[in-house]
Amino acid sequence: MASDAPLLEIDSLFKAFGGVRAIEDVTFSIQPKTITGLIGPNGAGKTTLFNLITGIFPADSGTIRLKGQPVNGKAVHDLVKMGIARTFQNVELFSSMSVLENILVGLHSRTTCGLLGSVLKTPRIRNEERMARQKASELLEFVGLSDHADRKSGNLPFGWQRLLELARALASEPDLILLDEPAAGLNMSETDMLGELIQNIRKQGVTVLLVEHDMALTMRVCDQIIVLDRGRKIAEGPPRVVQSDEAVMAAYLGKPK
């Protein structure tokens, strides 16, 4: 793949719920190893767009391509295998399971052991399990939760739960990771740490697409910003350009056009 071929291409995407046009003719592309911010007022269609990209529901029309491959209509778990991972706006951990186990579930798409394998416990399966645990420990170290591997994930403080969810998403070795308001509910120092972490994720070769209301964070970490308003893309470009865009100001502040 040439370095300038986009990782994600979205072409004239439409999605309506009943009479409400949630996404209307949205087109953009994301270059590999970049951080893209998706912003817009409440109800602009950001989360809908996330759900379309991750296959939660299908688009009415238009195409989504990952590494040139169309992903429309594929099941959620197949998209994970193709390289799309995500986190949720309201952290969705497996709360009865330990921190380490959460990451091990995250490795599901990169491991193979089935029912029969788990019963027979062949050397190959034992080896796979050992590798998975090794990888999970590394990921815990990456987000700084190594000391809490055996704690029940539901008992972690909220900020750590966000980090754990991030590590769990990274476990599937994604090319593209979608973060839905990763800074929501975090305090300032936690948000700073998160910003650093997002940049470290990019350094590892993972492309990031994030929805975020914390403008300071978005402007600081993103290479590119896409602005949605009422389902339409109204601006796109580097943070500085978008910040001074008149349509964006109007969407946010209600200034007459």
Place this chain on the structure above:
Amino acid sequence: MIRTDTHTIACIVFAAAALATGILIDDAYYLQVLIFIGINTLLALSLNMLMGYAGQISLGHAAFYGIGAYTTAILSTTYNLSPWLALPIAIFAAVTVAYIVGIPTLRLTGYYLGMGTLGFGMIVSIIFREWYSVTGGASGFVGIPPLEIGSFSFDTDQRYFFLVWGVVLFFFIICRRIVDSRVGRALRAIHDGEHAAAAVGVNTAAMKLSIFVLSAAMASLAGFLYAHQVFFISPETFSFLASIRIVTMVVIGGMASIWGSLLGASLLTLLPEWLHAFADYEMMVYGLVLMLVMIFLPQGLTRGIIDLYEKSRKNRNK
């Protein structure tokens, strides 16, 4: 890894205890009760894999139990087939039915899945009762032969005791291995949050279906063991109430606990035996015991006993 080791020790202790019990107990009544505990443990374990671990409720599990029992009864009695040939067919029948029923039903969640499986269980139970020419109808099916290997027959209670508890131990090991694996983690993940499980790459539909099928196969095996122990089966054993009893065993013993299946099955098998003394009030006391367990040990017996033990240890250390 430590957990696996404790489980190995627990299994060895359990096997030794079962062996000693089988050798020492000579009373036909107690052996019978213990055999039923074993069969019920297998049933409870089968449902616990589905309900306790994967979080998918089934209110029709007795149907698979019945399919196992009736298939082997019909094949080995009406068609004179060896029970050992009837066994794979009985399991295959349950697996096929589970597969066909599971694909549409497992799309449902929560109460709706409960209703769906409830309907399924009722249909199967009506078939057992009404298909008179094949199942013997409401009056039951008589003359099921005992199990034999060559000239060795499992015709004494003691021999049957070892057969049943050998099977139970075998499934304890199998289920523990599944629970501790990638598959078991995916099941628990589905229990905690199905959307999140799919979002990290778990094929939730396929995973739920495969555990449903496994669960049905185990229940069918329990039915097989039951039929060749009592030689006579009738539809009530596999009715809606039987399904509820299996659910109760799982909940009382402890959801998502392999040993809980043993405790729940033991309590629910022994309780009616113990409560005979209450005569007319038997069912009231039975209900009361279940209520008290749920009020004071809401997580079930296993978790409850562990919590009590840890609390008393903490108090001692003070």
